[in-house]
Amino acid sequence: MEIKKLNRDDFLAFADITVQAYPANRENTVEYKQKLADTYFKNQEESGNTEYYGLFRDSKLLGGMRINTFEMNFFGKIVHAGGIGSVAVDLLHKKEKVAKALVEFYLRHFREQGVSYAMLYPFRPDFYKKMGFGYGPKMNQYRITPNSFPLVSKEGISLLTAGDQEKIKECHNRYAARTHGMIMKTDWDSAAIFKNPDNRVVGAIEGDQLKGYLIFGFEPAASSNFLRNNLVIREMVYETPDALACLATFLHTQADQIERVIINTQDDALEFMFGDVRNGSGNLIPSVYHESNTAGVGIMYKVLDFDSLISDLEGRNFNGVSTCLSLTVSDSFEFNEPRKLGLRLTNGIISTAGLREAEFDIELDIANLSSLFIGAVDARRLYDYGRLRISDSSFFEMIVRAFQSPEKPICMRAF
Template identity: 20%
Template sequence: MGEIRKCKYEELDDVIELSSFAFQYEANPDIIANIRSRLKPEHIWGYFDEDKLVSMASLLPLEVMIHNQVFSMGGVAGVASWPEHRRKGIVKQLLKKALSEMKEKEMTVSMLAPFSFAFYRKYGWETLSEYKKYTISKSHFPKIKSEIGTFIRYRKIQDCWQLLNEIYEQYTAKYNGLLKRDENWWFQRVFQEQYNIQVYYNELGSPEGYLLFKVKDRQMNVKEMVFLNEKARTQLWRLIIQHDSMIEKVQLTAPVDDPLSFVLSDPTFEQEMNSYFMMRIVDVEQFIREYPFYASGVKQQFMITVKDEFAEWNDGLFDIQIDENGKARVHKVSFCAQHEMVDTSIHCSIQSLSSLLSGFQSVETLYQLGKMDGPEEQIHHFGFLIPKKTTYFMDFF
């Protein structure tokens, strides 16, 4: 029998060796130094066979924005096993350990970048976000004549990360699922590579957008294009167009609700839709207590039966009372009392509940697909109390 425990500092070389093999990157000295600077042994669960690391999963303590509210989030990353130890249920055990730690540390949600959506759905995670990937040739660039405001170029992230973060945090109000970033995240994650940094200031001198990008082989690759209003978006595009003597095309990503194809005179540029990160509610009771429901002015009560085979504390019937201000009280109904109320409750899996409350799917869609069952009027009434906002995720871990 193997042993599951946190890794030790002297085992970080084994972690990097497994990571470089599993994720197929060249572990040269610069990459190793960069990875080692980010690794914390206390964040890494390992499965050891006779003190040899054979499988691992990292748990990162992060925060995510949902309806303008900060939620404590456990980021699952670096899940890997040596091939000879795969398909033995080891990763399942590591995920179970990680979820238990998340609950203990009051991390109410968890997110990850899946190698397989089907694999992680088995354990309660569900799609959080999608994004559009644009490849736009120079001939499709918009025609922008007016010049409003100014741009300032920053050479070093040290000189501007707080400014970028200020703009970014205002941008997070538009979407559900964006990370709350700190200084380390900007330095170690956003700027793992060197980017050109341009900040847009409006005519009154207030910063309203920024562009992080690279130009190589006559193509501009935009890492982040963040804007607070349409005027700022237009001027960021003007900046891109100003590179037309150097580039033939630009590549960038955008939220699924981005209206660029409607804005451009010729919308026949290359667009891809991609599924991205996944999320699951770690603790139904705590998450719903913190969740900002719509303030209807009337007290509401709902009985919801949640199916969660991987986190038994979420599996069962919940009595949810939402006051006139959208604040919820919730408790899990005892097993003895469940049989009297379960037939009249709303039924859904932890995946469907996560998808609904994150904003990725509507209650109408879940009901039509048979992912949510029960009294139709109650289901739609519950859906009415959930604020509407598009999900989006820009980072990676």
């Protein structure tokens, strides 16, 4: 059994495996598979951050995956992070631990590069939780009537074209540089926006600079009436309140032809912007709570290497706390025994320490540790749920304070 990077001649076989592995894909023609293979190969050759690997047995491809190397904002420091997608296994070789071997290779690949965090979008959250991936923030879907958006001013609103892709990248990356969890956009990413004919893009211009943009498309609101349509926001970035007000005004003015504006966002406080936050379902949650949005678990994170993690945490202050502790971390997917790590916090700055110096011990699994260190969950919640144990409860409030994150990670990048 061998895992290696795919070459040009391997992509057609991988395209066939992916088409068969994902039942939602209804296309099973030779032409479609060749087009898919060409797309994969082009991604690998031109994107600059994408590679495809396959697992071979006796020279036969049994499964494969796509891995990405991202630049991510980690509490103010731009670090490398790993991403995995398109994990697919030949239908005839399921339950032969092909996917397990691929994920193990993915984790090892980035660990050897000194990357502290690996990420993925799970086809089943419980499957990857067992592999040590912890939950990130939930995704919230709002379905808002257009006239519920504030009407302020359309001054500065502009239709954007492919000639504006550099401005879009710069706007996105300025926002990403100050937003924990965001992945930096590349030239390849910004060019891809306009390669999708379903995308429309408007921007908010302040002076001579793009300060916000909206990528959106349309979908039918009812199959029996072509006049009923929704507007689907695929990406919204804004650097200033004025830019957001400009984009919101644009959405408000679509009320004559649009029934609902659909927004998928990790921001769960949008009710404070809208006039009517109800999503149109008419559902009531007892006693009288009007359904405003639906939510789901998605992106997951895993800490790969403790030394790299400590180095990448240079941008985070643990709220001025000073103490010395040990972490006992279990990871049954990769290690037979729990690992122990000594940590020192000095006025909120983290560093390693000897285990004998520890005043107390915290015990948790790698999935919950990964969620805790990236700021997706509060230490108090993990303790209440029995997922975090502390050897000396007198230090508990100190740990809660240390891990209180000023912001949860935001990720807009699909992969």
